[in-house]
Amino acid sequence: MQQRFRKPIKIALAAAMTMAAVGVAAEGVSYRQAADMLYLVMSSDRAVYARKVVQRLTRDEQLLTASEHFEDDSALPLPAQMFRFGAEMAADKTEDFSYSLLSLHPVNRKNGPGTDLEREGLQFVADHPGENFYGEEELGGERYFAAVYPDVAVAEACVNCHNNHKDSPRTDAEVGDVMGGVVIRIPMD
Amino acid sequence: MARKAALWILCVSGTLIATALVTAWMLVGGDRRMLLIGKTTDAHHQIETTCETCHAAAPFASAAAAAKALNKTCRNCHEDALQAAEDSHARKLFRSPRMAVYWEKLDARLCTACHVEHRPEITRPGAVTVAEDFCVACHSEGDQDVRKARPSHAGLTFDTCASAGCHNYHDNRAIYEDFLVSYAGRPWVASAPVHELAMRSRAQKPPAEAAGKRGAALAPATALAEQTALHDWAGSGHAAAAVNCAACHAPAAEGTSRAAVEAQWIATPDSAICEGCHKTPAQTFAQGRHGLRRHPSLAPPRDPSRRLEAIGLSGLLPKAAAAWLADLPPPMHMTVAEARLPMRPEAAGESLHCGTCHQPHAVNTERAAVEACASCHDGTHSRAYFGSAHHELWRAELAGQAPPGTGVSCATCHMAKAERGGKVVTSHNQNATLRPNEKMIRPVCLDCHGLGFAINALADADLVARNFQGKPSVQVESIEWAVRRTQETGN
Numbered sequence: 161m162q163q164r165f166r167k168p169i170k171i172a173l174a175a176a177m178t179m180a181a182v183g184v185a186a187e188g189v190s191y192r193q194a195a196d197m198l199y200l201v202m203s204s205d206r207a208v209y210a211r212k213v214v215q216r217l218t219r220d221e222q223l224l225t226a227s228e229h230f231e232d233d234s235a236l237p238l239p240a241q242m243f244r245f246g247a248e249m250a251a252d253k254t255e256d257f258s259y260s261l262l263s264l265h266p267v268n269r270k271n272g273p274g275t276d277l278e279r280e281g282l283q284f285v286a287d288h289p290g291e292n293f294y295g296e297e298e299l300g301g302e303r304y305f306a307a308v309y310p311d312v313a314v315a316e317a318c319v320n321c322h323n324n325h326k327d328s329p330r331t332d333a334e335v336g337d338v339m340g341g342v343v344i345r346i347p348m349d
Numbered sequence: 350m351a352r353k354a355a356l357w358i359l360c361v362s363g364t365l366i367a368t369a370l371v372t373a374w375m376l377v378g379g380d381r382r383m384l385l386i387g388k389t390t391d392a393h394h395q396i397e398t399t400c401e402t403c404h405a406a407a408p409f410a411s412a413a414a415a416a417k418a419l420n421k422t423c424r425n426c427h428e429d430a431l432q433a434a435e436d437s438h439a440r441k442l443f444r445s446p447r448m449a450v451y452w453e454k455l456d457a458r459l460c461t462a463c464h465v466e467h468r469p470e471i472t473r474p475g476a477v478t479v480a481e482d483f484c485v486a487c488h489s490e491g492d493q494d495v496r497k498a499r500p501s502h503a504g505l506t507f508d509t510c511a512s513a514g515c516h517n518y519h520d521n522r523a524i525y526e527d528f529l530v531s532y533a534g535r536p537w538v539a540s541a542p543v544h545e546l547a548m549r550s551r552a553q554k555p556p557a558e559a560a561g562k563r564g565a566a567l568a569p570a571t572a573l574a575e576q577t578a579l580h581d582w583a584g585s586g587h588a589a590a591a592v593n594c595a596a597c598h599a600p601a602a603e604g605t606s607r608a609a610v611e612a613q614w615i616a617t618p619d620s621a622i623c624e625g626c627h628k629t630p631a632q633t634f635a636q637g638r639h640g641l642r643r644h645p646s647l648a649p650p651r652d653p654s655r656r657l658e659a660i661g662l663s664g665l666l667p668k669a670a671a672a673w674l675a676d677l678p679p680p681m682h683m684t685v686a687e688a689r690l691p692m693r694p695e696a697a698g699e700s701l702h703c704g705t706c707h708q709p710h711a712v713n714t715e716r717a718a719v720e721a722c723a724s725c726h727d728g729t730h731s732r733a734y735f736g737s738a739h740h741e742l743w744r745a746e747l748a749g750q751a752p753p754g755t756g757v758s759c760a761t762c763h764m765a766k767a768e769r770g771g772k773v774v775t776s777h778n779q780n781a782t783l784r785p786n787e788k789m790i791r792p793v794c795l796d797c798h799g800l801g802f803a804i805n806a807l808a809d810a811d812l813v814a815r816n817f818q819g820k821p822s823v824q825v826e827s828i829e830w831a832v833r834r835t836q837e838t839g840n
Binding site for chain 1: 435439440441442444445446447448449450452492493498527528531834835838839
């Protein structure tokens with residue numbers, strides 16, 4: 161899978177978020193490379209928020225809590241929420257790419273697999289730890305390159321929340337388990 | 350034969366002239382009321398002849414581009430309110446291609462999927478133009494089948510989702526499940542009910558530095574001779590805050606000399622003067638139904654010459670023709686006569702600006718909170734307020750027989766107070782708490798009432814019409830169901 165971007169605008173989208181971070185020339189970037197670079201930026205940002213903000217202020221310094229209803233509770237958004245808010249804001253601004261945090265065992269049903277590729281990709285990353293899944297699919301009359309990256313539970317707080325949430329279909333998750341996946345899509349036309 | 354030819358000429362000429370006139374009305378300028386294709390929805394009717402406010406696409410744009418431009422204009426005015434509502438079906442949630450399967454069912458990326466203008470025959474409250482059971486489109490199949498996910502919902506029909514006090518399409522801040530659980534079991538009314546922000550608002554004092562500036566009431570002798578105005582002003586908050594005559598009547602000359610003030614004296618200042626200081630009220634006034642015509646997103650009147658230029662016909666229009674075609678500037682203020690709600694006939698000549706409710710010299714917020722409303726509004730709900738428990742509380746507070754913040758005026762519910770930067774401000778946007786009426790629960794009702802009572806009361810249309818005289822006859826079961834499910838799942 162080494163299709164090339166045909167339009168400069170497609171190149172620009174990858175460049176906009178990733179060039180400065182990884183020092184890669186945008187010209188000739190493949191869909192897969194672009195998706196990998198986007199994932200690197202978004203997963204790094206999420207890790208920084210989880211460690212430097214949430215973990216520090218809640219567990220280490222015990223100044224704040226993190227809560228699903230963070231506004232009503234005057235708390236910090238959960239790292240997964242922070243990630244979704246970014247995905248929603250990006251979706252509001254561009255159709256040049258999109259990303260989602262999905263799971264085969266979602267707390268919120270709308271975050272379950274919605275397409276055959278999502279189902280196959282989420283199952284693949286769950287069955288093959290450390291590997292990504294790449295493919296193509298047609299949605300709404302357009303062809304998309306799609307990449308699925310494993311989302312691993314890195315802290316006790318992640319699994320506790322998922323195991324104890326009243327809407328969670330899975331209650332036996334452990335640290336290190338693949339909880340779901342990040343799906344990135346780039347239109348190919 | 351000659352007669353037949355003449356008729357043909359007459360017919361063709363008439364058609365061409367009519368076409369030219371309609372084209373000119375649509376694309377260049379002039380009175381366009383005859384082009385309205387159907388009764389406009391409430392509130393929008395105030396701006397119905399500023400077509401470009403909504404129809405913002407370039408002339409001869411494709412249907413897709415026109416729809417996109419139209420939906421963008423909806424967001425120009427309504428996006429802030431939707432964000433504040435934490436919109437449950439925000440456009441951004443449906444733009445990802447993974448949601449494509451839903452686009453064919455109900456395209457939530459477009460406001461016009463549910464809100465089509467100029468279609469009075471299918472328009473329901475909230476300007477909704479889809480059938481009452483619209484939730485069935487997406488929540489009746491697969492993982493999203495709510496009847497499978499919630500056993501309590503198994504026997505429900507989809508026309509009850511958004512009509513029974515349980516769910517709203519956009520704003521669910523007061524009725525989402527965990528909120529219901531956290532407020533379950535509270536009494537119908539608090540033991541010492543008080544609107545905290547109203548109480549704090551009453552305690553807000555003019556800035557201390559104002560005291561040293563009082564008394565410098567420079568004004569022409571004729572103005573100072575108006576004893577009633579002077580008397581009203583002397584007892585007002587403006588006087589206490591050292592906002593003297595010139596601040597409103599001659600702002601450019603304020604703090605200079607009597608001669609300068611007299612030279613630049615404005616006998617009847619308009620609302621723009623008020624807006625200079627009262628920014629939040631002015632901003633929210635323009636977002637509401639009373640001040641919609643002052644909304645910054647409204648399209649300005651068309652300039653015929655520029656319109657012709659836009660369609661490649663620049664320089665063709667003589668000045669006289671341009672003047673004839675020019676749009677009339679829309680009235681700055683909504684008039685009571687234009688209202689679609691029941692109004693007092695004697696108020697028909699009133700127009701809505703700051704001074705209408707606030708009396709420019711007395712600046713009486715107590716009058717503005719009830720009497721001003723009742724001087725125009727004459728519907729069942731408005732009439733029933735007088736003598737209601739809420740009204741009695743208001744009277745007691747004004748009489749000093751009850752603590753500040755315990756009274757309930759029209760403004761308490763319809764112009765809710767909010768806190769911004771540590772200061773209490775009054776929203777002048779009635780829409781913020783109007784419809785669906787569950788929007789009123791968090792900023793207003795919960796100050797004094799339990800959530801269950803508030804939900805039931807607002808779901809009881811007859812009780813709302815009686816202005817809450819009596820107890821709700823409607824029992825919304827959402828709190829019981831939410832609590833039961835939480836107990837069953839052990840979380």
